[in-house]
Amino acid sequence: MTRTDNGFSATRRLVLQGAGAVALVGLGNLPFGLTQAFAANDKYPEEAFKQKTEADAIKSLYGRTAEASDKVKMDAPEIAENGAVVPVSVSTTLADVTSISFLVAENPVALVASYKIPAGTMPNVANRIKMAKTSNVIVVVEAGGKLYSATKEVKVTVGGCGG
Amino acid sequence: MASTIRVRATSSGETTEVQALIQHPMDSGFIKDSKGELIPPHFIQQLTFEYNGKPVFVADWGGGVSKDPYVKFAFKGGKKGDELKVSWVDNKGATDTTTAKIQ
Numbered sequence: 036m037t038r039t040d041n042g043f044s045a046t047r048r049l050v051l052q053g054a055g056a057v058a059l060v061g062l063g064n065l066p067f068g069l070t071q072a073f074a075a076n077d078k079y080p081e082e083a084f085k086q087k088t089e090a091d092a093i094k095s096l097y098g099r100t101a102e103a104s105d106k107v108k109m110d111a112p113e114i115a116e117n118g119a120v121v122p123v124s125v126s127t128t129l130a131d132v133t134s135i136s137f138l139v140a141e142n143p144v145a146l147v148a149s150y151k152i153p154a155g156t157m158p159n160v161a162n163r164i165k166m167a168k169t170s171n172v173i174v175v176v177e178a179g180g181k182l183y184s185a186t187k188e189v190k191v192t193v194g195g196c197g198g
Numbered sequence: 199m200a201s202t203i204r205v206r207a208t209s210s211g212e213t214t215e216v217q218a219l220i221q222h223p224m225d226s227g228f229i230k231d232s233k234g235e236l237i238p239p240h241f242i243q244q245l246t247f248e249y250n251g252k253p254v255f256v257a258d259w260g261g262g263v264s265k266d267p268y269v270k271f272a273f274k275g276g277k278k279g280d281e282l283k284v285s286w287v288d289n290k291g292a293t294d295t296t297t298a299k300i301q
Contacts, residue, residue, distance in 0.1 A: 077244075077246075077253070077256060079243050079244050079258055080258055084258075084260040119264060119265065120264045120265075121264075124270070139262060142262050143226070143228050144226070144260055144261060144262060146260055146262070147259075147260055147262035147263055148257060148258065148259050148260065148262070148263055149257075149258040150255065150256065150257050150258070150271070151253070151255070151256040151257075151258070152255070153252070153253060153254060153255070153256075155254065155273055155274045155275060156254050156255055156271065156272070156273040156274070157213065157271065157272040157273060157274070159271065159272060160269065160270070160271050161268075161269065161270040161271075162257075162263065162267065162268060162269045162270070163263070163264040163267065163268050164262055164263060164264060165224075165226065165261075165262050165263070165264050167228075
């Protein structure tokens with residue numbers, strides 16, 4: 036009798052663990068709440084930096100998709116002579132910005148940089164990124180729990196990622 | 199060893215503008231050397247700026263950030279003479295830290 040009880044509870048535990056694992060795997064696709072809480076901590080988003088496409092990287096990082104917005108202003112050159120050093124900056128008039136990310140669609144790893152913007156820090160960032168070849172550069176701004184993006188094509192004459 | 203981090207933090211009264219330049223190879227892992235062998239990835243993963251013990255800016259970087267990376271941002275507050283702490287950690291676990299006086 037006791038043996039069957041143990042057997043039963045062990046199975047039940049296994050099933051529960053399985054369900055837990057599935058829930059964890061599914062987290063990346065959850066649109067609300069939970070992912071936001073995860074995005075707020077200071078952990079390095081290892082998985083997002085492994086994604087090859089910009090859509091997968093944004094999904095991995097934020098758990099949802101971004102909509103284009105003219106309130107996100109990107110400053111990037113039309114033509115970059117040296118793909119190894121492309122100056123890109125962004126500013127926005129959106130309120131409650133919590134993070135800003137830079138992606139290059141044609142790079143082997145789409146996500147280049149992701150910045151956490153705590154309250155009190157201005158939603159303006161300038162940095163220098165590498166581009167393998169001519170590509171769309173995408174900036175994603177997280178503001179008030181929503182994602183906004185701006186896209187600009189930058190022509191690269193000498194690539195900076197393939198050698 | 200001299201610090202790999204050069205920071206300039208300038209207060210305008212209301213806000214403090216921060217510019218940082220770091221010496222780091224930022225190897226993406228996709229580039230081959232002269233022998234045709236891939237140079238293994240070696241890049242800064244996280245760069246943190248702290249003021250008054252609180253992070254004012256955190257950068258998560260991949261191998262797509264340019265060699266000897268540069269970043270510029272600004273935050274509200276920050277008084278002349280106060281200290282700004284800057285630190286980074288790379289994918290091999292190496293770190294560096296410095297403090298800069300706000301000017």
